[in-house]
Amino acid sequence: MMPVIEARNISKNFGRFQALRNVSFSAAPGEVHALCGENGAGKSTLVKILTGVLQPDDGQTLIGGEVHGIADTQHAQALKIGYVSQELSIAPHLSVLDNVWLGCRGVPLLHRRNELRERARRALNLVGLAHLSLERRAGTLALGEQQLVEIARMMVRDVAVLFLDEPTATLSDREIECVFSAIRELRRNGKTMIYISHRLGEVMDLCDRVTILRNGENVISTDVADISRGKLVEHMLGRSLSEMYPQAGGMSSVGALEIRGLMVPGKIRGLDFAVPRGKILCLAGQMGSGATEAVRALAGLVHDATGSVVLDGMPLKLGSVHTLLERNMRFVSEDRAGEGLFLNLSVEENFAATQFDVVRRFGLLLPAPVRELAERLADIVTVNPDRLRSRCGDLSGGNQQKIAIGRCITPGSGILLMNEPTRGVDVGARAEIYALMRQLCDQGYAVVMTSTDLEEVVGLADMVLTMYRGARVSLYGRDEISASRILLDITHPLTYENAA
Amino acid sequence: MSPKYFWVERLMAFRPRLWISTHGALLPLGLALLLLTAMFTPGFLSAPNLLSLVNTASVIGCVAVAMMLITISGNVLSFALGVTTGCSAMMFAWLTGYESGLLATVGALVFSTVVTGFQGLLIGLFRANPIIVSIAALGLMTGAAELISQGSMIYASGSQLQGLNDTFWSVPASGWVLLALVLLADFILRFTRFGRNIVMLGSNMTAAKAAGISLWRTTVGVYALAGLFSGIAGILLAARYNAGSLEYGIGYDYSAIAAVLVGGTFIGGGEGTALRTLAGLVVITGAGAILLLHGVSTEYQFLFTGLVLLVAVLVQGR
Amino acid sequence: MTSISRLIAEPIIRACVLFLFVALVFAVSAVFAGVVVDATTMFSVLQNFAMIGLVALGLGLTVLIGEFDLSVAGMFILGGCVAVIVGSNGPVFGLAVAVLIGIAGGIIQALLMIRLGLNSVAITLGGLLTFTGIAHVLTESKSVLFNDLSVALAMNVPVLGVFSLRSLITIACFLAGGVLITYTRIGRDIVATGSNRHAARVAGVSTSHMLVGVFAVSGALAALSGALLSFGLSAASPTGLSNVMIPAIAAVILGGGSLSGGVGHPIGIAAGVLVLAIVRSGLTVLGVSPSVHEIVTGALLLVVAILDGPALGERLYQFKSMVTLRVGSI
Structure with a gap:
């Protein structure tokens, strides 16, 4: 199947530090693709390049099979790429409703519309925030709720590819279940999700494929069904603990x-x-x-x-x-x-x-x-x-x-x-x-x-x-x-x- | 490193510190340009012109050193140093009525130190915005001084400090005072714990707090020191004109911050020296004097200061 | 009970409560001083409102987006001088040129700020001096007079008893600002940019467009305000920087703005400006000297600066625990 998003031979340096070396990555439509690696393996850098936050020093990005640069985050949105970042991107002084629609293209100038309210409501219900008032100030929410609001933001945007960078790190059990059900719902609708996580349990449960990076290089890319948990750890670390x-x-x-x-x-x-x-x-x-x-x-x-x-x-x-x-x-x-x-x-x-x-x-x-x-x-x-x-x-x-x-x-x-x-x-x-x-x-x-x-x-x-x-x-x-x-x-x- | 090369290394290290700084790229250029144009400006290098230039520059210079301390400590700038200078000149002139030069000097210096130190207290204790505090202080002091003096000038009686108008080795006393303040400020910044605290506070306030530096004590200290230097500027003014007036300090803040920035002090704090500020001052006042000698009218001076300041700020951008 | 305290915590409400309180205090003291409060008093309050209102609004918008535009005071002066000089060919033309210069100045400053990654205080300090310098050059450092006195009359003639053309324009600008912030997407994006700039950018808000727009509006409002005042006075002068800066900043913070960004609303700022206008008119009515005005405004600014200080809560906590400790030991 034609990959919906692909990176070929990407390299990226920060000063003298080489964050990525010739890294390639591709994700097919309708799959949940895990991106794994230790801290500093280059996962976040790769994601930032594929979402337009950073530009690669070398290599190509392909959208729907064609070589296509991703100029900035706005451009990424136009290409139907969504990104829930690890650090929260909630404007604390705005209401939940405004945060859900924040930065979305095509919101009319006079944005207080019932239709927008209803769509935001539906998205919030889907991520398990049915109890939340739309008018509540986002700064007063718990960390987990803020994370869920961000996922809801991506759901109203009708994205084709969604990057989730450690989405469960701050969540409680119940909230994690909400995120998982939202991800499964999106997969049923044919969306692609790239899921970045340390937690191997989640990867094994939720994901279809997995790509592992180590020290800014590709290690392996395989179906989750074909790899054992122990093997996964071995690939991530590349050495023994001692x-x-x-x-x-x-x-x-x-x-x-x-x-x-x-x-x-x-x-x-x-x-x-x-x-x-x-x-x-x-x-x-x-x-x-x-x-x-x-x-x-x-x-x-x-x-x-x-x-x-x-x-x-x-x-x-x-x-x-x-x-x-x-x-x-x-x-x-x-x-x-x-x-x-x-x-x-x-x-x-x-x-x-x-x-x-x-x-x-x-x-x-x-x-x-x-x-x-x-x-x-x-x-x-x-x-x-x-x-x-x-x-x-x-x-x-x-x-x-x-x-x-x-x-x-x-x-x-x-x-x-x-x-x-x-x-x-x-x-x-x-x-x-x-x-x-x-x-x-x-x-x-x-x-x-x-x-x-x-x-x-x-x-x-x-x-x-x-x-x-x-x-x-x-x-x-x-x-x-x-x-x-x-x-x-x-x-x-x-x-x-x-x-x- | 063997001891033989110690001084060689020190000398090598000295030059970059003074001239090649990331933010002070403007300074050598400005000095070279100044020297070049000065040679082709008739009358600039004449003794009377240079003397009057030193006289004007030395008072602004004291305020500029004070401003530099505030900038280095990460508090950007103060709009109240000029008015503090004017007020302490008035204070000095008024106190000379009691026939004691010492009383007048101490009184004026205590006034300026306490008033400015109090602003530092508010900034350090509550982390109130330093610019706004200084603007409020500007309003308060202008209003109070106008109310008390009824807008008139205060004339000094007696001539206890006439010595300040003499010249020593053909440099006016005020020039020596400025030089002493510059050296003092650099000594404090480089070799004392208080000075290093100021630099660290300006470099990164959060890290300074985590490293155990008392934010409010250092801020009060740096503002008090700035106030002291402004007070000295006020005394120099009062001694020169034998009077004190609120008009004296007007516009000093802007010239001072321009000198500080042209001297390559980083506007965000944590980088800069008084010696470089002095060089910046030379560029600013020298260029102003040359423009004047070439028949450019005084209206352009304000614009010139503004543009120079803007360029000095832009050079600091990435 | 909790709902009341939450309402008071809302910056707009707080500013309006403050406004009502100050109005009440002055009304009561006027009654005791035997001064009659009538349409003339209201008119003078609104004239004062018009003088600092637009500058405060522009400054307030830059504070809302998390920056600080020092150059408004310079643009205020430059706008006045340009309007008077160019206005001899027709006052509307003069007004338009002044506003255009304001927009251009704001845009240039914002672009420099974004491109070079510089602090707005540093850039606008340069702007403040440059604009004032241009005003000095244009006027040759003298007061310039506007000869068409009918314009001044038209500016200051009472409309509907208490308003004038100047105060009506000011009120209209505040209402437009309020609608912009509350009801439009742009307003929402401005608040988001001030609230958490990185987050807004990640979410897809074009923060640099917002910054450029806000600084353009701020420059335009300052120039407009200076032009209106100069027409009203039939004169313009390049001096007197701090006359408008101090009350404008005080009004913004009194009106619920915070220098940490993301907080503030045009209606709150209007309330803040009204507080200062009432204080000013009240002091004039009570017959104190103008230097007392400066002292009062300066003291107010000092108080609001402390109240806006991020470490205030921490100090209050320390103070409280110190007091309880002391009481406990007794």
Whole structure:
């Protein structure tokens, strides 16, 4: 059958980073096609090229068998290509109705029409939002509902090809079922869907074909029926887990950091845990589970967080970054450009940013001690010392992340708080970062981290605390950790919901 | 790196910092053009002309350094520095009535520091929009000064600070004051913790917060410092004219921000030096003087400043 | 109870409540001061409304889309000067030329902003100075007079007792703006662009078209407003930048606009402008000096700037918890 959308030999570079190398992809009408790969495998880049968000450096895109460029998102819409992106694209100040029709071509100038209301209503009913008022402001919806509104937006547009980038990442069970039934309904109507997901269970259940990418290259493209789940994992990773993740250390002692009754209004409902030195505790949970918020609260960045934090037997005040710095508790943000680093300052200035007390001489910051400190830290985190004077923004994501971690290394061992430690980091640097984290732990650091990358959680953590909707589900020690249990906890918290 | 090459490397590193910045591409070009036209402008390089140029430029220069601090800290610009200069000139002139140069100086400086520092407090504490706060301060101070002075000029009594009008080594005292402020500002920005905090705050406010920098303390500090520098500009004015008036500061904000931007300070904050601002000031005032000497009328000065500022901003775009 | 608090949280309603409150305060104080409130007072309020209204509307639209147009003050002056100079060949022609220049200025600024990826404050600061500079050059830095006094009379003659041609045009523009934002697709796209620009672009809204359009309208309204005022006064001058800027910004934020974008409505802005107009007329009626006007407007602007500050809630929370802590320890 003639593929409805096809990509041939696409390449795309971001600076020196090669995101896609000669990647080809095609989808036939009426199929649900899964696009799988690890973080950073190039899935999102490929999707963005096929939806007009990005332009390829090399290669062709074909629509209905003809070579056809996709100039921008408007053009993609004219070609009946729809895209539900991973990051939500809801205008929070507009009503649900306006959000459903937002950006749709052919909406008349005076757009308050009953016909449009009815079509929006039907689309919302189809994705399981029958209870939602059309006039409700979209900013007041839960994350899952916003995601469903976005899918409804694509349904009213009568698209032929629909890209869904991790559509279920933020959804509860019931909502996931709604999305699946909507997808099946669309398939019955002959639409093509490209479904991007980590979750192999969903892929096996829902999809007809699967294409796997790894490190920006094609690995395999096959019918789902012809491939086993294990084989799928093997293709995605291309290596065994033990190569990637360092051996856990044996050091263990009394709890270094103890948290009791951590609360953030509307986000976390009472969280208790303790981390001994030398261990990595991972808070696992989906978006909206409160895991990220918990780490941010410990980092002193959530102003209305309450609860007791005891570090080495001494209480610690929440909400003051300054006190945390004094007690060697440092935070590495997942948003490097926005919150982590000073991208237009030099690498050495970034290293010194939180260590002024170390480099101060006669109350002044002289260049030599700053240099010395930066060289020492660069050596520990394996950043090329020749680049100390470069602008931090010119370095790769992996090197930037190493700088962000290096900045936290203090003379005495401390506590490291990390959100998504390897987001936007290529596979090679990722292994180095894991090794670095383990090395710090062996020196007596304790790490509290979050991750939505399940493989990373299983491979790296000494302890895993699973969270769902602002509360703890369960805590696993090193020997009890398994991907299936964690997945069950963070997506299928049956025990929890029955209790509540 | 072996110690032998340390100073070589330092010297190599010094040049790019001053001249080749991503945003300051305009600066060397402007200086070269200025030098070239200055040579072909009769009367420009004469001693009286240069003296009067330094006199005018030094007051605007103090305000420009103040503005540069605000721009670097990520607060874009202030519309209230000019009026602060005028007000502190009035304050100074009024206080000279008490026959104490020290009292007048301290009074004027405390006034300008506190008034501007308070704006910094509102901006740092509530993250109120800095431009709007400065516009409100402009209205408030203009209104209050008009109400108190009834729109008239305040004449200074006594001549405690006549020394400010003398020249030392054939450069007017105000020029030395400006040079001192430039060096002080660059010293603070490069070698003190407060200065690095200012730069980091301007570079990325969220990251600065996550790195434990107190936003409100740094903002108050940078505004107070800017206020202090504007106050010094006011005193220079009052000493020169032996009077204080609200008229004095008018238009300084625009010349100052133009000098800051031509000097290659990044309008988004986090990049720039006072020395480059000084060079930007030289370009702006020098070019203005040359235009005047060529018989271009004063009306065009405003337009010229506007166009230069626009070009300086456009150069910063990608 | 919750529905009432939700209504008050709605920016338009809040602005209108504020307007009613201020009107009431001034009416009561006028009664106590023995001043008669009649059609003349209403007329003067509406004249003040007309003076800052259009500038505030244009600025408000740029705030709604998440930008900030500093150049309105410059365009206001340039529009006035151009209208008076060109208007000697017929006032309508002068008005048209002024508005066209406003549109052109807005479009150029918006295009530069989008193409170069620059901040609107930086670009429009350049615009502000350039437009004022052009006005200085055109008028040779002097006041220019408009000789046809009948135009000034036509501008200011009361219509239906309380309106004038100027205030009627202003009201018409506000109504048109309200319809645009509430009832049309373009209005919806403007709000979406201000609310979350990336999301709007992903959804398929042409955000750059919206930006160009809004800046063109903002320039046009500022020029129109300056032209109308200059015709009303029979004179134009290139000085006095801050006279219109301070009340216009104050009116936008009082009217429920927020500098974070996506919030604000022409009707709310109209209410904000009316609040300032009443304060201004009221102070004049009560006989205080003009510098007090400036102080009052400046203080109002300072207060609304604090209220619009994103960290206000955080500080209030800290303050509250500090107070409860203190009380608890006692």
